[in-house]
Structure formats: structure tokens, C-alpha cells
Amino acid sequence: MPVPIALASQPTTQTGQIPDLTVIDELLPVLAADSLPRLIVLGADAALAAVLTHLMRTERLHVEVGYVPVETTYASRVYQTATGNAAAKIALEGRAIETPLIRDDTGTxxxxxxxxxxxxxxxxxxxxxxxxxxxxxxxxxxxxxxxxxxxxxxxxxxxxxxxxxxxxxxxxxxxxxxxxxxxxxxxxxxxxxxxxxxxxxxxxxxxxx
Structure with missing residues (x-):
């Protein structure tokens, strides 16, 4: 998946279409060292859902999350994130707002x-x-x-x-x-x-x- 220009200078971690939990776990200590931790997810809705599921289960919902879909998705419409480089700029420069977290009875x-x-x-x-x-x-x-x-x-x-x-x-x-x-x-x-x-x-x- 191509990285938008706005994110080119940022440290990145490659993972699958649905992020591996071990990859997310490796990032958490790095985020913990930051007073205002922010994680940017570049991918599809399933990738964002997997990251938020892990943050919820590990009690780390204080981490700010930006979402950068390559194309319009259901989540990009719900959260009005834009797509591609425009979404990347928002994820870098935007302000975090408290947003209802929806889960199901499987904990997803x-x-x-x-x-x-x-x-x-x-x-x-x-x-x-x-x-x-x-x-x-x-x-x-x-x-x-x-x-x-x-x-x-x-x-x-x-x-x-x-x-x-x-x-x-x-x-x-x-x-x-x-x-x-x-x-x-x-x-x-x-x-x-x-x-x-x-x-x-x-x-x-x-x-x-």
C-alpha cells in the first residue's frame, strides 16, 4: 500500500491487511514514552478495527488514533476522515476528539x-x-x-x-x-x-x- 506524501517522513511499521497483534504490541512501548501518543492507521476499515480492538482490550484507549484510508470506506464516511494524502494531513495535524467506541459481544x-x-x-x-x-x-x-x-x-x-x-x-x-x-x-x-x-x-x- 503506497504511503501518502504527508507521512513519508514519519516512522512506519509494515504489517498485513489486518495488523498482527505482535506488531501492535511492539509499538506500544514506543507510544508509552510519548506524553501525547498518536498512532496512525493506513489501511482499510478492518485494520482500524483491529487496532482499536487491541487498544480496548489492553486498556490503552488514551492513545490518539488517526485513520488514513486509501479510498472511501464506510468508516471514512462515518468519521469524515477524507482519504489518501488529505487524510494523512489530518491524522498528523488534527486534534483528537472523544468518539463513541462501538464493540460487539465478541469483544470486537x-x-x-x-x-x-x-x-x-x-x-x-x-x-x-x-x-x-x-x-x-x-x-x-x-x-x-x-x-x-x-x-x-x-x-x-x-x-x-x-x-x-x-x-x-x-x-x-x-x-x-x-x-x-x-x-x-x-x-x-x-x-x-x-x-x-x-x-x-x-x-x-x-x-x-
Whole structure:
């Protein structure tokens, strides 16, 4: 992945499409030595989600995080980060703001979009709520969940055929189902689940904007 000009003079660490946890761990002592630690993620939504998941699990959400996607992604739209060199300049020169951190019941952070579908292309069967509001009961094509940059932090909607319903906002989105497949930020889980919950974590993350 090409490094934007604005980041060319900055120290970089190469890793896979989804950052290896050992690579992140090697960077943490370096960041700890800085009074205002800032980590810039150059990659796709799954890379940002992996970094934030590790920071959350290791209780390091005080680290400022900049996001530099090469092209427009769901997360770049949510957090209004721009792309490429423009995003790199923001990540370097911007100010960190507290932003709702959305995770699910597997302890994985969501930054862009989650899509929940039925098994083997079938419709999704079940019942879902956003806080106390019924999102759907019965059969739908897909349930979509996304973070928001402001409180309450989570929004969800469903697709029925080619129709998209209005987003419903809340602190948490919960689904109960005979079986579903969850795709988080482009990464599809291998196992079906009987339930799925996405909710705002007790601590925010520090997004550089």
C-alpha cells in the first residue's frame, strides 16, 4: 500500500491487511514514552478495527488514533476522515476528539459497518431491537449496524428485498435469531450465531480529526 506524501517522513511499521497483534504490541512501548501518543492507521476499515480492538482490550484507549484510508470506506464516511494524502494531513495535524467506541459481544470493535444475514444466502429470521425500539420481527434480507460519531453511538436498519428502512439510533442494537452470519468491517465470521449485540463501550476512543 503506497504511503501518502504527508507521512513519508514519519516512522512506519509494515504489517498485513489486518495488523498482527505482535506488531501492535511492539509499538506500544514506543507510544508509552510519548506524553501525547498518536498512532496512525493506513489501511482499510478492518485494520482500524483491529487496532482499536487491541487498544480496548489492553486498556490503552488514551492513545490518539488517526485513520488514513486509501479510498472511501464506510468508516471514512462515518468519521469524515477524507482519504489518501488529505487524510494523512489530518491524522498528523488534527486534534483528537472523544468518539463513541462501538464493540460487539465478541469483544470486537466496529468502525464502519456490520451486516448480519441468514445462513447460506437465506433471509435473516429473528427479532431485533435498538434500545427499546423494535427494529424488526420476522424475515428480512439483511440487518445493518454502523457506529455514529456522536451519541448515542449506534444506528441500525434492515433491508427487505431492495428496500432500505430508516436508520434507528441508540446505545445498543440486539438480535436474536435461529442462526445468522455476521460480517464486521468486511470480515465474515466463520461460525453462525444465535444472537448478536453491538453497543457503545463505556470508554470513548480518541479520533484525530
Amino acid at each position: 470493535v466496529l468502525v464502519g459497518r456490520a451486516a448480519i444475514t441468514g445462513i447460506d444466502g437465506a433471509k435473516l429470521e429473528g427479532e431485533a431491537y435498538v434500545d427499546d425500539t423494535l427494529l424488526f420481527s420476522g424475515l428480512v434480507t439483511t440487518m445493518l449496524i454502523s457506529p455514529t460519531m456522536t451519541m448515542p453511538g449506534v444506528r441500525a436498519r434492515v433491508r427487505k428485498g431492495f428496500r432500505k428502512r430508516t436508520w434507528v439510533h441508540g446505545r445498543a442494537a440486539q438480535l436474536g435469531t435461529p442462526g445468522a452470519i455476521v460480517t464486521r468491517d468486511g470480515i465474515t465470521a466463520e461460525r453462525k450465531v444465535p444472537r448478536s449485540t453491538f453497543y457503545r463501550f463505556e470508554q470513548p476512543w480518541l479520533l484525530v480529526r
